[in-house]
Amino acid sequence: MPSWKTKPRKAVEILDRHYSELKATARQRLGSLFNAGDYPESLRHMFSVEFDLPSVEPPDYLQQLNPQLYQQECQRVQSRFDEAVRLAQEAFTAESAKLVSHLTERLSGREDEKPVTRPKSPFSTGGCRHSAFCSGTYPSRSASAKSAAALSTSPRRW
Numbered sequence: 760m761p762s763w764k765t766k767p768r769k770a771v772e773i774l775d776r777h778y779s780e781l782k783a784t785a786r787q788r789l790g791s792l793f794n795a796g797d798y799p800e801s802l803r804h805m806f807s808v809e810f811d812l813p814s815v816e817p818p819d820y821l822q823q824l825n826p827q828l829y830q831q832e833c834q835r836v837q838s839r840f841d842e843a844v845r846l847a848q849e850a851f852t853a854e855s856a857k858l859v860s861h862l863t864e865r866l867s868g869r870e871d872e873k874p875v876t877r878p879k880s881p882f883s884t885g886g887c888r889h890s891a892f893c894s895g896t897y898p899s900r901s902a903s904a905k906s907a908a909a910l911s912t913s914p915r916r917w
């Protein structure tokens with residue numbers, strides 16, 4: 760058996776031997792939150808490495824022996840590549856959707872149903888030449904000092 764198959768298999772066997780210890784540690788750390796149903800009985804069948812190296816082109820002798828079969832093989836290889844591209848696009852789309860969803864959730868200003876506010880800037884005291892920007896307030900030039908102070912102390916969504 761090639762080493763690329765035996766090395767991971769041996770590592771899984773070692774992990775599986777220590778798995779009961781790891782579950783016991785999890786049981787101890789999690790206390791009442793521990794749920795045995797979250798842990799499989801064994802890890803031996805949870806890991807595997809498989810790959811397929813498809814031939815990019817049908818064999819040349821097939822074109823001479825049976826041109827129709829050669830065309831079928833060309834179409835089969837093309838369809839496998841098309842399927843691989845489609846699966847990759849689906850995976851990228853799904854991952855992108857998860858990332859955008861997470862980003863939207865974070866930018867919505869809500870976390871655990873509580874409004875998320877930006878901490879006060881150390882520059883909100885006016886020491887920074889960009890104090891209106893740094894404090895999160897954007898008063899107009901004609902705004903009074905009172906309204907500017909009220910704006911700088913109100914919570915802002917991040």
